[in-house]
């Protein structure tokens with residue numbers, strides 16, 4: 376359960392990866408080749424979008440996968456904040472940052488966010504390397 | 514369970530009187546037990562009568578004993594807020610085991626998770642040094658997050674600290690580190706917006722460095738522990 380793409384190591388705790396996480400589903404999520412789960416999530420998110428497009432607006436966050444420090448933009452020299460300890464929510468719209476409506480961003484997500492330049496490719500996950508790689512895909 | 518507080522000999526001339534006595538005692542017990550539970554924090558079982566009118570001790574409500582229900586077990590634990598050890602057979606202290614009849618033995622309600630943690634309220638566990646492990650994190654519970662640091666993730670970018678001794682070892686090491694940190698023994702401390710980050714030199718091996726960097730360095734031993742806290746609540750901890 377570690378980020379697919381990160382921008383840096385965490386300057387706060389030292390051991391975490393500052394990974395890019397996307398909150399909410401992209402309008403073009405059906406192009407994502409993740410899985411049927413992704414399609415299901417997209418369908419439900421589409422319904423949610425219809426109901427309240429402003430709250431369901433997808434957006435990116437940079438989150439440390441150890442200490443949970445959050446940056447609103449892909450630059451760890453900017454101000455960070457911490458989420459609620461038990462109900463961690465996006466500072467942008469209050470959606471859960473660890474729930475089903477969020478995920479570690481794929482490169483397609485990151486391109487959509489316009490954050491491609493911030494990615495440090497040396498910190499990319501190796502999807503096929505670990506036998507327990509499914510752990511990190513959430 | 515050997516204890517049969519309400520069993521009476523049903524035979525002989527005293528059987529009717531005995532039966533009445535049982536009913537009277539059961540009635541008194543039903544009235545008094547809840548009050549005793551409330552006042553003293555006991556967990557006396559309720560009683561009920563079966564179809565034949567026999568008075569029996571009811572099975573304990575699993576949600577009150579801290580034992581996960583069968584429904585809870587089906588969940589992955591992720592984001593549910595419920596801590597589910599990855600290998601429950603290794604994680605409960607011996608006192609947690611139940612006799613074959615499925616009922617808990619009296620006096621064993623203070624069982625410790627991983628032999629160390631006391632459940633102070635639902636899904637909230639406290640260590641002897643006062644650290645709290647509560648729901649939260651991407652894994653749903655801080656203990657599930659901590660479990661990440663009981664095994665290597667060899668392809669995780671950077672370093673990934675792995676505690677020796679699985680969960681029980683990790684929890685003991687973290688408590689020892691926190692004990693040292695509170696005394697400021699070989700400890701560096703950083704405070705950031707309510708978070709406290711301790712780095713404690715333990716003076717000897719507590720685990721090893723895994724992850725991609727650790728693998729490249731042939732997994733050197735780790736002798737320091739980093740603990741990230743919010744008050745006394747553990748956010749994460751790992752060896753380094």
Ligand SMILES: [Zn+2]
Pocket residue numbers: 385386387388389390391392439440441442443444
């Ligand atoms: Zn961090």
